Structures are given as C-alpha cells and as structure tokens.
Amino acid sequence: xxxxRPDLAIISExxxxxxxxxxxxxxxxxxxKYLQTHRQVSxxxxxxxxxxxxxxxxxxVDVIQTDLDxxxxxxxxxxxxYVVMTQTLQAVYQPHRLLREMLRIGRQGIVTxxxxxxxxxxxxxxxxxxxxxxxxxxxxxYETPNIRLFTLRDFExxxxxxxxxxxxxxxxxxxxxxxxxxxxxxxxxGEIAMYRFERK
Amino acid sequence: MPKPLPADSVGLVTPRKHHFDQPLALDxxxxxxxYDLVYETYGELNADRSNAILICHxxxxxxxxxxxxxxxxxxxxxxxxxxxxxxxxxxxxxxxxSSNNLGGCSxxxxxxxxxPLTGTRYGxxxxxxxxxxxxxxxxxxxxVLGIERFAAVIGGSLGAMQALQWAIDYPDRLRHALLxxxxxxLSAQNxxxxxxxxxxxxxxxxxxxGRYMDHGVVPRRGLALARMLGHITYLSDDAMRAKFGxxxxxxxxxxxxxxxxxxxVESYLRHQGQSFVERFDANTYLxxxxxxxxxxxxAKHGHDLSKALAHVTAEFLVVSFTSDWRFAPSRSRExxxxxxxxxxxxxxxxxxxxxxxDAFLLPIPAYFDVLRAYLEQVAEEAGV
Numbered sequence: 001x002x003x004x005r006p007d008l009a010i011i012s013e014x015x016x017x018x019x020x021x022x023x024x025x026x027x028x029x030x031x032x033k034y035l036q037t038h039r040q041v042s043x044x045x046x047x048x049x050x051x052x053x054x055x056x057x058x059x060x061v062d063v064i065q066t067d068l069d070x071x072x073x074x075x076x077x078x079x080x081x082y083v084v085m086t087q088t089l090q091a092v093y094q095p096h097r098l099l100r101e102m103l104r105i106g107r108q109g110i111v112t113x114x115x116x117x118x119x120x121x122x123x124x125x126x127x128x129x130x131x132x133x134x135x136x137x138x139x140x141x142y143e144t145p146n147i148r149l150f151t152l153r154d155f156e157x158x159x160x161x162x163x164x165x166x167x168x169x170x171x172x173x174x175x176x177x178x179x180x181x182x183x184x185x186x187x188x189x190g191e192i193a194m195y196r197f198e199r200k
Numbered sequence: 201m202p203k204p205l206p207a208d209s210v211g212l213v214t215p216r217k218h219h220f221d222q223p224l225a226l227d228x229x230x231x232x233x234x235y236d237l238v239y240e241t242y243g244e245l246n247a248d249r250s251n252a253i254l255i256c257h258x259x260x261x262x263x264x265x266x267x268x269x270x271x272x273x274x275x276x277x278x279x280x281x282x283x284x285x286x287x288x289x290x291x292x293x294x295x296x297x298s299s300n301n302l303g304g305c306s307x308x309x310x311x312x313x314x315x316p317l318t319g320t321r322y323g324x325x326x327x328x329x330x331x332x333x334x335x336x337x338x339x340x341x342x343x344v345l346g347i348e349r350f351a352a353v354i355g356g357s358l359g360a361m362q363a364l365q366w367a368i369d370y371p372d373r374l375r376h377a378l379l380x381x382x383x384x385x386l387s388a389q390n391x392x393x394x395x396x397x398x399x400x401x402x403x404x405x406x407x408x409x410g411r412y413m414d415h416g417v418v419p420r421r422g423l424a425l426a427r428m429l430g431h432i433t434y435l436s437d438d439a440m441r442a443k444f445g446x447x448x449x450x451x452x453x454x455x456x457x458x459x460x461x462x463x464x465v466e467s468y469l470r471h472q473g474q475s476f477v478e479r480f481d482a483n484t485y486l487x488x489x490x491x492x493x494x495x496x497x498x499a500k501h502g503h504d505l506s507k508a509l510a511h512v513t514a515e516f517l518v519v520s521f522t523s524d525w526r527f528a529p530s531r532s533r534e535x536x537x538x539x540x541x542x543x544x545x546x547x548x549x550x551x552x553x554x555x556x557x558d559a560f561l562l563p564i565p566a567y568f569d570v571l572r573a574y575l576e577q578v579a580e581e582a583g584v
Contacts, residue, residue, distance in 0.1 A: 020543075044540070050566050053549050057517075057573040064536060064548045074537045 004034055007112055007176040007194060011084060014110060014168065014196050015039060019081035022106060024068055024098075025088035027052050029061030036061070043080060046072075069093045072101045080106040087192075089113045090146045096158060103164065103199045112194045115171065117151030119188045135174035136191050152187040159197060168196040201268040201276075208284045209276065210242045210291055213267035217307060218344055224302075224337060227494075230327040233316055237341050238263045238307030239299035242283060243291035245347070250582040252347040253289060254338065254374075255279065255298040256355030256362035259430070259488050260480060262306035265298040266291075281563040288571035289354070293584040297345065302337050303329040303487040311483035312413060322483075324410025329487060331358075331495045335365045339373065351582040352376040352575070353514075356560035357527065358488070361495045364535070367514040368497055376578050377514045378571075381524055381560035383531035384505050384538070385496040390526065393433055394489040397426035401482045410483050423482045424473030431472050436523035436556035444468060498538075505538035515545035517574045519560075519567065522550060526557040547574065 004012070008031045015021060017039045023032050026045025029052075035041035045063045047053055056063035064074075069092055083106030089095050090113050102109040114136040124132035131141040139146065150158075152171070159166055171182045171190025182189040205211055217238050224232045240263045245252060255265050257278065266283035268276055283289045283296055300308040303326060311326040342350070353374045355363040360382030367377040383390070401407060404422030408415050435443070444465035450456070461467045501507035516539055520532035529550050539546040549570045553559040559567065 042543070044546075050549070050552070050569075053547075054569045054573045057547060057570065057577065060577055062545050062547050064540075064546070065550045066548075074533065074540055076541065079540075 005030070005176050006178065007086065007172055007192065008034065010170060010178075010194060011086070011110055011112075012039060015041060015082055015084075017041070020079070022046070022075070022080045022083045024072075024083065024085040024102070025091075026056065026061065026063065027086075028055035029059040029063060031084065031086070032056075032061045033059040068098060071097075072105055075105040077104050078107060082106055082108050082110055084110045086112045087114070090148050090150065092148065095148050095150075096162060099158070099162060099164065103197075108167070108196060108198045109164075110194070110196050112172075112192055113150070113155070114146065115152050115187070115190050115193045116149040117153065117187045118191045122188075134191070152190065152193050155193065155195065159195075163200045164197050165200045166195055166197045168194075170194040201271045201273055208286045209280070210267035210284050212271070213240050213242065213264075213269065213277075215240050215263055215269070215307060218341060220337075220340060222340075224333070224340075226327050226333050227330040228328045232302070232309065232327065235302060235309035235337070236307070236313075237299050237302070237309075237337060239297060239341060240264060240266075240277075241298075241345075242266055242296040243294050245295040245345070246582075246584055248583070249347060250349075250351060251294050251579070251584045252342075252345070252350050253294045253296050254342070254350050254353045254363075254366075255283070255289075255296060256334075256338075256353065256359035256366075257298065257301065258355070258357040258359045259492065260427075260476070260485075261359070262304060263298050263300040263308075264306070266296070279561065281561070282568070282571065288568050288575055290575065290579065293579040293582075294351065294575075297341070297347070299338055299341055301329070301334045301488075303484060303491070305481035305484040310481065311410070311487065312481055321411075321413055323413065324483060326483065326487065328490055328494075330491055331361050331365045332369060334362055334491070335369055338362075338366075339370055342373065348373065350374040352378055352578050354378040354380070355382075356380040357382055357557065358492055358495075361492075365495075365497060367512040367516070368508060371511055371513045374514050375581065376517065376574075377512075378517045378519070378574070379532070379535060380519045381521055381527050381532075381557055382535070383527040384498060384534050386493055387531075391493050393429060394493055397429050398486055398489055400425035400429070401486060404482075407482065410486075412482065418477060419482045420474075420477045423477050423480065423485060424470075426482075426485055427476035427480075428469040428473040431469060433526045434556055434558045436525065436554060438523060438554045439556050439558070440465060442554070505534065506541035509538050509542055509544065512539075512542075512544060516547070517570075518546060518548045519570060520548075520550050521553045521555070521557070521559040521567075523554050524557045524559060 021043035023045040083102040121132035171186040172192040264277040265279045266277040353363040353366045360379035401422035404419035406417040407419040447464035449467045497508045498505040520529035536548045551567045
C-alpha cells in the first residue's frame with residue numbers, strides 16, 4: 001500500500017502498534033488493512049453498505065455488517081484501545097450517543113468530520129442564502145447522507161458537555177492535506193476536522 | 201441433465217459409501233455398532249491436502265449437493281447453484297466433500313437400514329442422533345479421506361449448526377467455518393413448529409409405531425403435513441404473497457365452496473407435501489427435527505455461548521437474510537456477539553433478501569458476492 005489518504009496516515013500515527021481498533025463505518029477497510037499490515041493492529045470494521053462489506057472481505061478485514069444507529073450493544077466496555085470513525089459522525093442519527101458509546105467500548109476515540117464552519121460554507125449561506133455545498137459536502141440538502149451538520153466549536157462544546165477530554169486536533173483541506181495556515185484559525189479555515197479524545 | 205452441460209456444472213457424479221466397522225458412541229448414551237456414510241466429492245484434493253471443503257446439509261438434504269446422478273435427472277443436487285467450476289464454492293480450486301448425515305434416508309445408516317445385531321430394520325429403534333454425533337462421524341470420514349484439516353466447513357440452517365459444532369469440537373481441523381441462516385439454538389417457537397410436524401407423523405394411523413415399512417405402508421399424510429408446515433416457515437410472508445398471492449387455482453377462478461383447493465398456495469403446499477413423501481422417510485424426519493431441538497452448544501458451558509466458543513481457532517463468516525423469520529438475523533448476531541466477546545475472527549453479512557429462510561439455497565447476487573469474496577481468500581490461503 002503506497003498512497004494512504006493523508007487523514008488515515010495521521011490516524012495511523014496516532015494509533016499505538018499492537019493495539020485493538022474498532023473502525024465505525026470502515027468503508028472498504030483501507031484503514032484497518034493498513035493498520036493490520038503496518039501497525040500489527042487487530043480489530044473489526046463496522047459497515048452498512050453491502051459493496052463495502054465485500055470489499056472488506058477482499059481486504060481481509062473482519063467486518064460486521066451493521067447499522068451504527070442501532071447502537072454498539074454487541075460490544076463490551078473497554079474492549080478496544082481505539083474506536084475510530086472517519087467521516088461518519090455527521091451521518092448518524094444521534095452523534096452524541098454514538099460518541100458516548102465509542103468511549104464506553106474504547107479507551108480513546110478518533111473522529112474526522114466536515115467542518116460546517118469552514119469559511120466558504122459560511123459565505124455561501126450568508127451571501128447566497130442557500131444550504132452550502134463543497135468538495136467535502138457535495139450533496140444537495142434533500143439527498144445528503146450528512147444529516148447532522150456541525151462546526152469545530154459545536155463539537156468541542158459537545159465534548160465539554162459529555163465529559164470528553166480532547167487530546168489532539170488537526171484540520172485538513174478537502175483532499176485531507178494539512179495546510180500550515182489553516183491552523184491559524186482552524187474553525188474558519190479547516191475543511192475537515194480530526195480529533196483524538198478520551199473520557200475525563 | 202441439461203444438454204449441453206453448462207460449463208460451471210460438476211456434471212455427472214457418483215455417490216460413494218464408506219463402511220465404518222468401529223462403533224460410534226452417541227450423545228444419547230447408546231452406540232452404533234457399525235455404520236455406513238454416503239458421500240460425494242467434487243474437484244481434486246491437492247498434494248498438500250489443504251483445499252478440502254466440507255458441506256453440511258440441512259434438515260431434508262443429503263450427500264447429493266451438486267451435479268447429476270444420471271443424464272435423466274431433471275434436477276441437480278440441492279446446492280448446485282453454489283458448487284461447481286467458477287461458482288462461489290469453486291471446484292477448480294477446492295476439493296468438496298458432502299456427506300449424508302447418520303439417521304438419514306439417502307444411503308447413510310438410518311432407521312430404514314438393517315440393524316446388524318437383530319437382522320431386522322432399525323425403524324423406531326434407531327438411536328437418537330445429535331449434531332455432535334454427526335460431526336464425530338464426519339471427522340472419521342475425513343480421516344478416511346486423508347483430510348487432517350478442512351480449508352472450510354460450510355453449512356446452511358441445520359448444516360451451519362454442524363459447522364459451528366465442528367469449530368467447537370475439532371478446533372484444529374478447520375481453518376474457516378461458514379454459517380449461513382442459522383441460530384445457536386432453537387427458540388421455543390422453532391421447537392413448537394417441529395413438535396407439530398412430529399405429531400402429524402406420529403398420529404398418522406399408518407405410522408404403526410415407526411414400523412410402517414414392516415406393514416408395507418408409509419405415513420403419507422403425516423409426513424406430507426410435516427413438510428407443508430415446514431415450507432410455511434421457509435418462506436417469508438412477502439415471498440408467499442409474491443409467489444402465490446390469492447391466485448385462484450383451477451377453472452375460471454370460481455370458488456369451490458368446498459374443502460378442495462381454491463388457492464394457488466394450497467396447491468403448492470400439497471404438491472410439496474406429496475413429492476416429499478416420495479423421497480423422504482418419516483422416521484428420519486422425526487430424528488432430524490429432534491437433532492435440531494437438542495442443538496445447544498452453550499448448554500454445557502453454563503449457557504454462555506462465548507465460553508462454548510472460547511477455544512475455537514477457525515475464522516468465521518456468518519450470513520443471515522433480512523426476511524428469514526425461522527432463523528432471523530438476530531439469531532446470527534447472537535453467534536457473532538459470542539465470537540466478538542472472545543476476540544475471534546468473524547465477518548458478518550446481513551443480506552437484504554425477501555425470500556425468507558429459503559434464501560440460503562438461492563443464488564442471490566449480494567449473497568454470492570460475499571461467499572465468493574470470502575472463499576477466494578480461503579483458496580489463496582490454501583495455496584490454490
């Protein structure tokens with residue numbers, strides 16, 4: 001595997017070798033496969049899409065076909081070192097519950113999500129009066145899977161309310177690159193946000 | 201047999217029989233002094249014997265899983281859709297073994313066989329057999345075939361219970377277990393259906409306490425009723441609606457105002473019942489449904505399935521179908537959950553299919569995609 005998507009590369013640096021990882025909405029299993037091969041990680045992916053389930057099988061990733069909105073009750077407390085969720089938090093029905101669940105079954109959580117406070121989105125709403133769209137949020141409002149749109153500040157406020165300690169944060173552009181200047185005002189300049197967090 | 205034969209058919213196959221002269225101790229405390237197992241094989245065992253797959257049949261299945269016994273056969277084996285060159289269970293890569301369970305009526309020793317101790321037919325005296333008994337018998341067959349370790353043991357429904365039992369009882373003898381449309385044990389509702397089916401047979405006046413063959417008769421009505429009941433549980437409400445609806449049967453769709461067949465679904469069930477009587481044995485049906493009822497690998501482990509699975513080393517593929525109400529997806533999830541508890545390798549696919557329990561026998565594209573992808577990994581691992 002040569003070109004790992006930059007956000008996944010950052011996540012794999014965050015994850016200690018040999019740990020147990022649960023990947024929520026694991027897609028085709030790219031991250032878990034990379035972690036299995038390069039970081040001696042074990043664990044499972046959860047995925048709802050049948051084509052992705054088949055792709056995971058081909059990638060030799062243990063995948064459980066499930067609906068994240070149905071909860072994670074199949075997993076015992078503290079059964080993973082990390083519970084990862086990339087680009088999915090904004091697509092679930094009850095993100096706050098899922099965050100709590102992540103930290104029930106895992107010691108640390110890692111999420112990435114599109115930042116609705118990104119300046120271009122703010123501008124679109126302010127000037128055009130239309131629901132914003134961007135490379136990171138490419139769907140029309142009536143057909144978007146992204147039903148819970150929120151900003152960096154919203155997320156950090158939710159973490160405070162839920163007793164979640166943020167350990168690390170990065171912001172990226174829509175092709176998941178880190179831009180030095182985005183860190184000046186992350187909530188405005190970051191298109192995609194990444195967080196690592198734990199229970200307080 | 202269709203002509204020309206499709207390229208992905210295993211073609212003409214011949215069942216084989218092995219006689220075991222060592223007694224087999226059974227869970228019931230009784231033993232079989234000697235017995236035969238009938239089996240079929242498709243494909244070739246490779247030099248390092250790493251490519252063998254065992255197929256376990258369900259309630260009314262037999263060893264004839266794929267291909268045709270003669271050119272005059274109208275229908276192929278019961279899982280021909282999945283087994284053959286280039287099919288998900290690819291006989292170009294795998295050596296496939298399919299055996300008929302003990303107590304069966306398709307060649308393996310069962311109630312209609314002669315008891316060597318008495319010289320007469322076993323009939324109702326055939327000992328009760330269980331899923332673990334079947335697995336022990338199959339392990340001996342594997343010894344005979346020189347298979348130390350299966351690349352995979354695969355089954356649907358009752359067959360999947362055998363595959364699960366294999367993983368528990370012989371952890372070193374299989375790399376993968378594929379469990380399709382199954383449950384870790386029967387529910388009260390499942391047992392209830394089985395009990396009504398058994399009562400239909402037992403209360404047939406031609407059952408004669410299980411010695412019907414000695415009287416030259418068959419409890420046709422009872423066995424047909426049992427099968428009709430079974431078929432209702434194999435189909436979903438939607439599948440029945442789509443297949444039959446309230447389509448009237450017979451002339452101009454007029455109601456008969458009698459207890460004759462008025463609707464297509466009645467005709468279908470009657471046909472299924474009648475044709476089942478021609479090929480299946482009532483004593484076997486009684487035994488197989490009991491084996492289902494008794495299956496409960498967790499029972500010996502304080503009813504904790506994860507404890508029962510603590511020592512399994514096989515990797516699992518568990519598949520369920522959304523419309524299967526006989527063994528609903530939630531029952532498969534019980535198995536998945538127990539495997540997750542023990543950090544076992546498990547992949548779970550829940551196939552969106554309207555067909556009910558019968559789906560596991562059908563070539564549903566999403567289902568076969570999963571089977572194919574999984575078995576390709578198994579083949580690579582086996583070096584074929």
